[in-house]
Amino acid sequence: MSVINIRKAEREGARLVIVLPGISGSGKTHTALLLAYGLANYDASKVGFLDAENRRGSLYAEALREADPPTDERFLIGDLYAPFSPQRYIDSILAFQEAGVEVLVIDSGSHEWEGQGGCEDIANAGNPRMPNWKLAKAEHKRFMNTLLQCDMHIILCLRAREKVEIKTVNGKREVVPIGVQPVTEKNVLFEATASLMMWNEGRNQEVIKCPGELRGILGRGQGYITASDGAALRAWVDGAKQLDRTIEHARNSLRTVTEQGTDALIKAWRALPEATRKAINAEGTCPDEFKRAAQEFDALRERDSERQTDGLNDELGIGEAAE
Structure with missing residues (x-):
């Protein structure tokens, strides 16, 4: 990918x-x-x-x-x-x-x-x-x-x-x-x-x-x-190369949605008309660059959540140190 x-x-x-x-x-x-x-x-x-x-x-x-x-x-x-x-x-x-x-x-x-x-x-x-x-x-x-x-x-x-x-x-x-x-x-x-x-x-x-x-x-x-x-x-x-405004709006909206993670990206992709999806990607599937970005954001949130949990455990004296 x-x-x-x-x-x-x-x-x-x-x-x-x-x-x-x-x-x-x-x-x-x-x-x-x-x-x-x-x-x-x-x-x-x-x-x-x-x-x-x-x-x-x-x-x-x-x-x-x-x-x-x-x-x-x-x-x-x-x-x-x-x-x-x-x-x-x-x-x-x-x-x-x-x-x-x-x-x-x-x-x-x-x-x-x-x-x-x-x-x-x-x-x-x-x-x-x-x-x-x-x-x-x-x-x-x-x-x-x-x-x-x-x-x-x-x-x-x-x-x-x-x-x-x-x-x-x-x-x-x-x-x-x-x-x-x-x-x-x-x-x-x-x-x-x-x-x-x-x-x-x-x-x-x-x-x-x-x-x-x-x-x-x-x-x-x-x-x-x-x-x-x-x-x-x-x-x-x-004066630059002209792009289809509707397609570019959809593409840029998908790019901003990637920060919300894979589930949000899938929902946004499926909400697009079929013709728009195919204009963005001839295969009709969500572009790999968007899927990869959404996955990375998911992983980042998971790491942040783990760090917050570890920090809270340290404050409460829970975990290996307490044992």
């Missing part, structure tokens, strides 16, 4: 993840909506907004009336409240995918890292003096995998603020300012397709990461990012 499908390299089926960190008032939310509108081919009904900022996203309900071209069509919105665990973000993202959204704005993703019930709380849930960052980062990786593998373009807004580091200078420990930094896990900005720190109500951007092909769209640094820039991104994506 093969782990991967090896094929000739072609630019096809691209899904973008764009990260927009910024301090309050930096223009990240308005910019994200305009960018999403253009990226959705100016179809607001295909734009989703996951609001983790206590319904602040609803204040932008009429924002696309100011876009070029303007529209009275409303984007879709869903409110996410605490606890802000990675799993609740994952479930919310997949709910928008099931709703047929093509471009999803998440505002803000910072709560997944340091909000109530987020990764910092997960790490400190046991003994705060010995935080379990291994568990917290494993949960965060699942969140990132969902962003990268889901069947939507993602625009992730992040909070940012002044941060400091404790460094040893001339033998003394000193607090050293490191400037405005995004509130998230340190690798998020570099796992994305492009990352831009927003400034001055959206008029300026500090390019943190941007591939050369997109520099003319997202890498200017000066001037507002508009819906036309989103449309230019869509044209770049659509």
